[in-house]
Amino acid sequence: MANDTNVTWHQHQVSRAVREQSKGHRGCVIWFTGLSGSGKSTVANTLDHLLTGHGFHSAVLDGDNVRHGLNAGPGMLRETHGEDYAQRFGLGFTAIDREENIRRIGAVAELYCQAGLIALTAFISPYRIDRDRVRATMNPGDFIEVFVDTPLEICERRDPKGLYKKARAGEIKNFTGIDDPYEAPVSPELTLLAGERSPEMLAQEVIDYLAASRIIPAVERG
Numbered sequence: 256m257a258n259d260t261n262v263t264w265h266q267h268q269v270s271r272a273v274r275e276q277s278k279g280h281r282g283c284v285i286w287f288t289g290l291s292g293s294g295k296s297t298v299a300n301t302l303d304h305l306l307t308g309h310g311f312h313s314a315v316l317d318g319d320n321v322r323h324g325l326n327a328g329p330g331m332l333r334e335t336h337g338e339d340y341a342q343r344f345g346l347g348f349t350a351i352d353r354e355e356n357i358r359r360i361g362a363v364a365e366l367y368c369q370a371g372l373i374a375l376t377a378f379i380s381p382y383r384i385d386r387d388r389v390r391a392t393m394n395p396g397d398f399i400e401v402f403v404d405t406p407l408e409i410c411e412r413r414d415p416k417g418l419y420k421k422a423r424a425g426e427i428k429n430f431t432g433i434d435d436p437y438e439a440p441v442s443p444e445l446t447l448l449a450g451e452r453s454p455e456m457l458a459q460e461v462i463d464y465l466a467a468s469r470i471i472p473a474v475e476r477g
């Protein structure tokens with residue numbers, strides 16, 4: 256890979272293999288993708304709860320939360336860092352800002368994975384190329400793409416934050432599924448029919464996949 260000059264890679268003393276051995280499971284990234292309101296956060300949090308209950312080590316990275324810190328928008332950065340900084344580094348919802356959002360989260364999730372964690376990410380990540388680029392930074396088998404396949408009509412009916420209503424009224428522009436694209440995965444590791452099943456059932460489907468892929472050992476069903 257092309258590199259910036261004067262930047263070198265350090266090998267850490269405690270390897271990923273040693274961390275995984277002490278945790279009793281492999282590290283990986285479970286990348287939930289789907290429309291706003293499809294159930295990404297709910298399933299990721301339910302899964303996190305189940306995994307933690309089994310004694311595994313997982314952590315959730317969630318779009319709304321990360322956009323309050325690491326990937327804050329210009330409005331949040333303006334007061335503390337000034338206008339120029341806010342414009343340069345703040346992330347909104349243009350295609351290029353979403354690309355940078357996903358690139359950064361992909362890098363963070365990869366670090367979690369290297370630390371032996373099961374990283375659960377819940378971002379719309381609407382562009383196939385952005386998700387594929389994250390996949391390409393990871394070892395084969397480490398990136399598990401999970402399509403939270405809830406039809407737009409159901410997401411819009413749920414509308415927990417009232418954003419679809421605002422988007423339909425033209426108060427929010429470039430809203431995914433309304434006037435901005437969502438590119439569904441072509442061959443995800445898992446597709447969850449999330450408009451038809453409970454979050455617990457969906458989380459269990461992911462657990463079954465992880466056990467079948469030997470990322471976690473087989474566990475008793477709850």
Ligand SMILES: Nc1ncnc2c1ncn2[C@@H]1O[C@H](COP(=O)(O)OS(=O)(=O)O)[C@@H](OP(=O)(O)O)[C@H]1O
Binds near residue numbers: 291318348353418
């Ligand atoms: N224009 C537009 N389009 C889509 N979503 C919007 C938009 N503006 C704000 N929101 C809110 O931001 C949340 C999505 O953030 P993400 O970081 O997951 O988006 S992306 O992956 O960069 O596309 C999303 O949260 P979720 O509903 O949890 O998906 C919305 O609450």
Ligand SMILES: Nc1ncnc2c1ncn2[C@@H]1O[C@H](COP(=O)(O)OP(=O)(O)O)[C@@H](O)[C@H]1O
Binds near residue numbers: 413452453457
């Ligand atoms: N499997 C499900 N069945 C019914 N309702 C759900 C399900 N998953 C999520 N919900 C509800 O749908 C809404 C959106 O879920 P959320 O997890 O916030 O979606 P996202 O993170 O994709 O925006 C919430 O009100 C949540 O309680």
